[in-house]
Amino acid sequence: MDLHRIKVACSSCNLRELCIPMGLAPEELEQLDNLIATRRRVRRGGTLFSAGDPFTALYAVRSGFFKTSVTTADGRDQVTGFQMAGEILGLDGIVQDKHACSAIALEDAEVCVLPFDKLEQLSRAFSTLQHHVHRIMSREIVRDQGVMLLLGSMRAEERLAAFLLNLVQRLHARGFSKSEMVLRMTREEIGSYLGMKLETVSRTFSRFQDEGIIEVKQRYVRILDPAALEAIVNHNPAHDD
CATH class of the missing domain: 2.60.120.10 (Jelly Rolls)
Incomplete structure (x- = not known):
């Protein structure tokens, strides 16, 4: 240093x-x-x-x-x-x-x-x-x-969606793209922060990609449908049964 x-x-x-x-x-x-x-x-x-x-x-x-x-x-x-x-x-x-x-x-x-x-x-x-x-x-x-x-009230997909939205919004405030980012942290570190197992993080990323919400290439992430991420975060668990 x-x-x-x-x-x-x-x-x-x-x-x-x-x-x-x-x-x-x-x-x-x-x-x-x-x-x-x-x-x-x-x-x-x-x-x-x-x-x-x-x-x-x-x-x-x-x-x-x-x-x-x-x-x-x-x-x-x-x-x-x-x-x-x-x-x-x-x-x-x-x-x-x-x-x-x-x-x-x-x-x-x-x-x-x-x-x-x-x-x-x-x-x-x-x-x-x-x-x-x-x-x-x-x-x-x-x-x-x-x-x-x-950590207390959100499901795995809600946690990851909120994390991605927060991260891209903070980066956009610094002059970066509002839809593309390179993740500096590993999937394991994301899981540690969000209280999720590594497999769950990877599976949720894959699900978001399969649904056309994001594009993922290793650490590169492009948000294709921010409205869909917002909808996941604002999902009301009361209607989940």
Whole structure:
């Protein structure tokens, strides 16, 4: 893992609307530019931080893709999330001053390092930044609740349909296609995240392809019928008998 101490200009970053600096005034952006003096590169398969590491910073993903995971009591790795450019890693460490999960790069990636003590100081000075940090935390809570809903009340096809729609929508917000994507995670990692066995994930992908909803070529996925995916997600289990 390479550590580069170079100036990162938030004010000119093409991810600024998805990241911390949203809505900041020019003078506030300048101070944030001074705060974020480090980028860190993480090679594919490398670890940004591990569960139990001291919490010192938040990390804004500048490029690449990450997964977060925890180790269960029986020694299995449980995937808890996937993060892409413009999203924040490390919020799990705030409560106990140490990270509760590990963050692993699924492809070569780069993050901007935001020292948390300095970020807190700046947030107290600029209410806009403080409000945005709170919004980021709230977004993570909502996302966690969404995952709990996936795992608690949805059937396998509903879980995978919701996952694909969420992923392509997040990618589209970053300027990518609204119908095509390359999955950076394996089928096994998708299954771990969605609480599905590998065979179930593969079988559900095949079913969606057979029904003409998606086209799949290894990790390439093209959504042919987004309305059909939406219909699967919004399916009412009460009519399932």
